Amino acid sequence: MSAVLEPVHEAMAAHGRRSLLGLGTQQWVRLAAPLLFGLVLLAGWELLVRLAHIPSFVLPAPSQVAWTLVTEWGSLSQSMWVTLSLSLAALSLAVVAGLSLAVLFTQSRWMELALFPWAVVLQVTPVVAIAPLIIIWANDTAVSLLICAWLVAFFPILSNTTLGLHSVDHNLVNLFRLYDATRWQSLRHLRLPAAMPYFLGGLRISGGLSLIGAVVAEFVAGTGGTQSGLAFRILESGFQLQIPRMFAALVLVSLCGIAIFATLSLVSHLSLRHWHDSALRREN
């Protein structure tokens, strides 16, 4: 074919304006505002503790927590690493299980009817309640912790991805049928990409849940020695009334959560930035 028609000339909207480090003024404000608020809060806290002479086993000053973080960094960082790797392992398993089950569900309506209610049962049963059973059955602390964290994390991925795989434009389904697309082609080129925003939404929820699962499971199961995570450090510090250390461990748990959420948000933004409404900036 050669061009028989005149090319269309239309002004295209310019891409977003650039600023410092790739972030616009608005983004910097969005970063700075919560940070500033946090700093004010910490300063007030510090002042309160110092002026009112609150003992450190009731409420340690932020400076003391920070100092504890430095002095105890050896054991705390090791525990953080244990908790973080447990969360990430649980999240990876949740992704594998959630994705494959969701795909299975779209390929077979019967499978979905038979299995989905059981996934819901697993989801609504509090992990604290079944953790003791899992610990008995698994007969290995690391494995039982992993199972508990996985149980908490996998449902959002499963339910979101299932919804996404079903939410395909009906005309696009017809189009694929018209061109005799195989099941695999429809899955690979239509259903999976269409489910991406849903899957990524589920992934962000599951990221946080995998950390919660890991911490809760360790509270219930308990560990000791070099294999203990942050939850055990918190328990241990509580027993020994080393409240600044407890706060330091808490800070690290929060940081892990923030890091997981930020990473997954970035992944989500990078995968959707070309096409999905959630990742596009609007002019109006």
Add this chain to the structure above:
Amino acid sequence: MDAHAPSSAASPAQPLVTLRRVGKRFANGTVALRDIDLDLVPGQFISLLGPSGCGKSTLLKLLSGLAPASSGQMQWGWQGDRPALSFVFQDPTLLPWAHALRNVALPLMLAGVPEDEASARAREALASVGLAGFEKRYPRELSGGMKMRVSIARALVTRPRILLMDEPFAALDEITRTRLNADLLALWQRERFSAVFVTHSIFESVFLSQRIVVMAPRPGRVVADLDVDEPYPRAASYRTSAVYGRHCDRVAAALEAATEMGAVQ
């Protein structure tokens, strides 16, 4: 450009599709189509015209094979198992996560055409609808008219013998629609596919087609089959000519009769 040899009187060519007493009844009992007799002549531009609910979109689905007929006979008059058939929906129906070139190459990719060849052919198809240079644009970045052009390029990339269009320009503004009408006719004259164009606009159908099949609702049926024997290419001045007006009157009268018949039943 040479006139696109029209049709009805001269060509003894075998119809591409033959429908005899074809009916369609939905699961809820609605009779969408009753006793449809229709021959698709190769290379002809046909419009299916009628009010909402007259089953013109359903008829298009039957022709495409997307839905089966519930009664009557349908015969496809070509060799091989698969008609070279394309469909343009009312919405552009593009993959939002793929840029224009990949959208146009989709039918070729699904057919297993090697990637180099597929994107070369997709590039040509995009250029033929006036979108050269827009290969890497995502649907989000294109206007409504441009998205429809991408959709048409995707339909034409397989070089179909039949192009089915379901009110493709209904959602576009008047100016864009007029341009796309003219461009569609130019493509049709060059590619020589059979076009079946569903519309509820008398003006659009008279401008585009050689033949207008007027349909009536409840149940959907054919009430008139009119020829528009005007030569191609049809210039913009055709829209303001006296012949054009007469054709429009004729079609409007048939449509009026159809609507009354629908109301009585």
